[in-house]
Amino acid sequence: PAAGAAPPGPLSISVVIPTLNEEAGIAGAVASACARGGGAGTAAEGLNRVQSAASGPGPGALPRPREVIVVDGGSSDRTAEVAAAVGARVLQTGQACRGRQMNVGARAATGDVLVFLHGDALLPPGFEAALQRQGSRPGWGACRALDIRARGPGFRAVELGARVRTRLMGLPYGDQCLFVERQLFDRVGGFKEIPLMEDFDLAHRLRRVVPPTLLPLAMPA
Numbered sequence: 001p002a003a004g005a006a007p008p009g010p011l012s013i014s015v016v017i018p019t020l021n022e023e024a025g026i027a028g029a030v031a032s033a034c035a036r037g038g039g040a041g042t043a044a045e046g047l048n049r050v051q052s053a054a055s056g057p058g059p060g061a062l063p064r065p066r067e068v069i070v071v072d073g074g075s076s077d078r079t080a081e082v083a084a085a086v087g088a089r090v091l092q093t094g095q096a097c098r099g100r101q102m103n104v105g106a107r108a109a110t111g112d113v114l115v116f117l118h119g120d121a122l123l124p125p126g127f128e129a130a131l132q133r134q135g136s137r138p139g140w141g142a143c144r145a146l147d148i149r150a151r152g153p154g155f156r157a158v159e160l161g162a163r164v165r166t167r168l169m170g171l172p173y174g175d176q177c178l179f180v181e182r183q184l185f186d187r188v189g190g191f192k193e194i195p196l197m198e199d200f201d202l203a204h205r206l207r208r209v210v211p212p213t214l215l216p217l218a219m220p221a
Contacts, residue, residue: 010132014067014111015123017088018101022119023077026070030088032123033068033115066128067111070119071101079119099191099198106182106190113138115179116199122220123177130215131179140180140206141213142172148221166214170207174199176219184209 015033019026070083073096084090091108093101106114113131117123124143131138146162148155166172178199188205191198206212 011113011136011138012067012111013113013115013128013131014069014105014109015115015117016102016105016109017068017070017083017117017119018073018098018105019070019075019079019083019119020073020096021075021077021079023075023079023082025120026079026083027086028122029117029119030068030070030083030086033066033117034087035123067109069105069108071105073097073101097193097195100193102198103190103193106185109182111182113179113181114185115177116174117177118175121175121177124217124219126217127177127215130217134213134215138179138181139210139213140178140184141215142166142176142178143217143219144172144176144214145218146176146221147218166212170212171200171203172212172214173203175221178203180206 017026017029017033022029068088069091070080070088071091071093072080072083073093080090080092089108091104093104102116115123115127115131124147127143144163144166146159148159162173162176166176172178180202184206188202188209190202192201194201203212
């Protein structure tokens with residue numbers, strides 16, 4: 001900043017979560033998105049943390065600085081009710097198309113940066129701090145790795161494949177928690193409303209504009 005000018009403030013973050021029948025995991029996803037310090041360990045722990053924060057100041061209470069928008073595609077379970085109860089703004093599209101749902105959430109969001117989180121996932125601890133360290137123009141990107149909790153060589157192979165694809169090809173996928181500056185998201189036209197691989201398509205188009213920023217975090221899966 002120029003001499004005497006105030007330094008730029010922190011980026012505002014909007015987390016968009018597309019859902020379809022995610023009642024079992026949505027409380028944890030919303031909780032991890034609300035918490036400034038990072039993700040929650042499990043869905044149950046996440047729900048407890050959100051409830052503690054909602055109870056007011058005190059030990060263990062958490063600020064809720066992020067805008068969290070759940071866009072439901074017509075769930076037949078209590079996904080929307082649970083999401084609203086734990087603090088998310090809930091929108092309805094009436095049709096399950098993840099690309100369309102995320103576009104609806106992006107249009108409703110007010111943040112400088114759009115973060116797209118799956119409804120059964122948790123934002124990893126330290127996500128916001130890592131994103132803020134990128135400065136006022138983080139571009140787009142994701143967590144650089146996956147951390148799959150299930151055991152077995154097949155899952156380790158998936159983790160390795162994600163690391164290779166992300167680092168060598170610059171193509172992180174949606175399960176690594178994509179983030180995009182709003183202006184850049186609008187510039188490339190957002191998600192294509194296609195049945196599958198909308199994250200792959202968006203990453204390809206974004207990569208043509210600017211290389212991805214890879215946060216030094218592993219996305220729990």
